[in-house]
Amino acid sequence: MEKDKQSDISSAQAVLLGALAPGVNGPTWNTLKSAFFLLGLCLAMMLVLAFSSSDSSLVIHVGFLVTITAILFLLLSW
Template sequence: MDTSGHNDISSTKAVLLGALASGVNGPTWSAIKITFLTLGVCFAAILALSFLSNDFIMIIHIILLVVISGTLFLLLSNFLAQTGLVSIEQQMEEMGLGPRDPIKVTKDN
């Protein structure tokens, strides 16, 4: 079994790599989902506080923010469902961080 590659890369490095390279890898998508979940929890708390204060302008504003963030998450999910995730190894190879294929090296020279 090959232990090099995806198993040697930490989640933090994979998220950083996903931010710099084209495409979205699995750990980056997980970080995005956790971020949107945290945003939803914060919006729920702010919405509850605005209901307690009876500030209707604030309630409308927070509901609008919830709709915008929900729409953004649904659009991101739909886009990734259509395009698919990129492997970490493919992103590393694209950025020139992974081991090069000896066949490609001989073709380049």
């Protein structure tokens, strides 16, 4: 009887229930880590381009974005 109730849940309801449940499952955590890795890679490339343009305000701006990303990832990992 409970299996019938579980199959009646739509995908939107499953996402909402998963978001409200405590903890993070493995696939979600792996996806989050890979997204942060790719974001860090993009920001590192932007930082290299900012250094090559010799624009100090751009270097500071992108450096700040890299710092925010690193701190957020460390806080989520902790």
